[in-house]
Amino acid sequence: MRAVPWIIKYRPRSVEDVVDQEKAKEVLVPWIKKWLSGTPPEKKAALLWGPPGVGKTSLVEAICNEYKLEKIEMNASDFRRKNDIERIALAAATKKPLPPWKGRLILLDEVDGLSPRGDEGAVAAILELIKKTKNPVVMTANDPWGQHLRPLREAALLVEFKRIPKTKARSFLLKICEEEGVHCEKEAIDYIIEKNKGDLRASINDLQAVAEAFGKVTLDLAKALLAERDRVLTPWEMLQQLFYAKYAWQARKAVTSTDLDYDTLFLWIAENVPKQYGDDPYDLWRGLEALSRASVIYGRIKRKMNWSLLPYYFNALGPGVALAKTKYHKRARWSYPERITLLAKTKEVRKIREELAAHLARLSHVSKSYAKGELIPLLSFIAQANPRYFARLALGLRLNDSMVKYLAKKNYAKVKSFIEELSVRPAEEGKKEAQEILEELKEEYQKKTKEKSNKGREAGEGLLKWLKKK
Ligand SMILES: Nc1ncnc2c1ncn2[C@@H]1O[C@H](COP(=O)(O)OP(=O)(O)OP(=O)(O)O)[C@@H](O)[C@H]1O
Ligand SMILES: [Mg+2]
Known part of the structure; x- marks a missing residue:
């Protein structure tokens, strides 16, 4: 089990690393070089557009890496605050960076997050920024064709990104398998690529999910894990699949296939582990151990906002709890988490407490x-x-x-x-x-x-x- 998601681990470091997108590179790289030569190009902004997970953000990051550009980034939520755009971006666009940076690049990621109503101010501010900038401004979007984005389209060099072709995606995924020392069937890789329709991010994520669950990637296993991936289990179905999982991956799938939030998921399992394993002290102890491990990890995730630990949380809750049993237990009478019922019952009391606190x-x-x-x-x-x-x-x-x-x-x-x-x-x-x-x-x-x-x-x-x- 690796803590680092593969999409991060195998993120392109250089322009060459970026899979496919040759056309986009042909347009974008000379445009950047022009900036670096001291004579800014006619269009001072570029708008990279195309489907998700095909390398838009990655190519920008690779360029920054390769040409030693300091990346000043803003995401869609910052766009909402006109003041922020003006203050941060304008300053960034006009000041020279310190060494070792050779220049700056302003990345406005996901501009299609701007709403047609209410964000006109932000569009105007971005235009202003493009007008005044002394550094390249790069915007990205999945869908740049909204009427409200027209001024941005007109001010920018449009760079299209395409879905990653199957052959290129296949060799990239195979390379990852090799690197990770995981056995992969070609058919399984093809199944994954087919399923994700040219979205390389999704394909890498699926590959990692199968590899981590089984230690190898075969067509059957990939189908078993991914085919039903989007199905949402009720809490009761989740408990059934968790407590009767034969393999770690089944247990993991059970806990990741509900739409319960992470706290509630924990409550459901914590409520029912003593019921299910209660007839055997040793199994009960091991089950509670797994729960407490999950709780410690989750505490750390919340305290430090370290979401890269989330897979460990699911592993402790899923396989940890499921494989804690050393023998067969017949199905216990599971119940709704006491704590949630209690919260509903105590709603009135909590209201009074709130009033009292406000009063005092x-x-x-x-x-x-x-x-x-x-x-x-x-x-x-x-x-x-x-x-x-x-x-x-x-x-x-x-x-x-x-x-x-x-x-x-x-x-x-x-x-x-x-x-x-x-x-x-x-x-x-x-x-x-x-x-x-x-x-x-x-x-x-x-x-x-x-x-x-x-x-x-x-x-x-x-x-x-x-x-x-x-
Ligand atoms: N062309 C590519 N070459 C190499 N890796 C890629 C490519 N496209 C996507 N990836 C992988 O997928 C991850 C996500 O890609 P990226 O952030 O560039 O997608 P995007 O096109 O910006 O998607 P979105 O529209 O959702 O922002 C990267 O970290 C990388 O691991
Ligand atoms: Mg992106």
């Missing part, structure tokens, strides 16, 4: 992920350890009922009653306090009015006395 994030000016990672666990801990205190926090944070339920879990009832108590108490206390205050005020008022009336009486009596004296 807003209140405490932190990110949602901080709220999830730090605040929610803390709150939920407090809810378990000290429901009364948690109730106060819940009120202060204005958590709604479902949030409280989510955090308090089994303490929900307790917390709820504390919350009620807390939210009732202030009113009662207030009432009491208000009454007390009222009471005090009343007393004071009475005292004052009494004083007043006393004073009045005194005053009255004084007046009387005074009058009597008079």
Whole structure:
């Protein structure tokens, strides 16, 4: 098993390495040489067009290699951002590179990815780039005939690429087999080439798939692996073919022939390995070993985005699991992955968690992920350890009922009653306090009015006395 795909390993390094496409070379190479001679050709851009997998990108790379050109590349998704085209490509097209480069080549790969509506700006920017460039601009496309690409067609030298003729493809594939030390039948090679209709990339990929699965390439094996390659298995069919595979290639085919994504595929197999192998501890152990290997590899793929490890993942999951068994196991009752069912069941809960995180994030000016990672666990801990205190926090944070339920879990009832108590108490206390205050005020008022009336009486009596004296 080799980690490097053969389409990479056997990529042409020089113009001569590029299989066929003589016409294209005859046009493109002199055009590049003109650039290098110091007098740019009349058309400053070239548009390489033709079916997939026939060497368009490869020829550009080979030219860069051979003529020491620094390749400045943009793909279709960068085209969407007009600013990016202007900034990167324009700078690239006007500045001279440092040694050892002798020049630059701007590669705009797959321009037919531009949409007729919405990418007009990008087309205009590319035209502008072609106008200003001091270095060759090379575009590629499978189908350059869209109306919206017309300005690009007109500005460029059109270079057609043809499907690779059978004889040329055959000798190329045979050379690879020789290089790899793999036994190949000519009929098998022809079958592969026929199937791929002049797409050399697809043919090389098929050749590698058969060679890796069987260690040799015969017509029967090629048919067995490739004929049904595009058939999509249901998860149940996948399990059937995986657990009852006699050969590694069958198991591998099983796991690569579903349309499950890589995570879900893992869940399906992980769910059912214990069921299928559960009656034999040794087989079960070996099956789980294979699963854990697959999981480690997949973790690495995701962490480092290293997709060249994908074949190893499939090998661990497919042949690894299938060949873990040392004896026949009768068909177990397989089931839908628990985790997926669980996810469906917990959909509501996850929704609440999201709301809660958003709520806390807003209140405490932190990110949602901080709220999830730090605040929610803390709150939920407090809810378990000290429901009364948690109730106060819940009120202060204005958590709604479902949030409280989510955090308090089994303490929900307790917390709820504390919350009620807390939210009732202030009113009662207030009432009491208000009454007390009222009471005090009343007393004071009475005292004052009494004083007043006393004073009045005194005053009255004084007046009387005074009058009597008079
Ligand atoms: N003419 C060729 N000579 C040698 N190898 C080739 C040729 N065509 C394709 N290949 C092999 O197939 C791979 C893919 O080819 P390439 O990227 O050049 O195709 P393309 O024509 O640009 O296809 P697409 O239109 O899909 O971009 C290369 O890495 C190389 O291994
Ligand atoms: Mg290409």
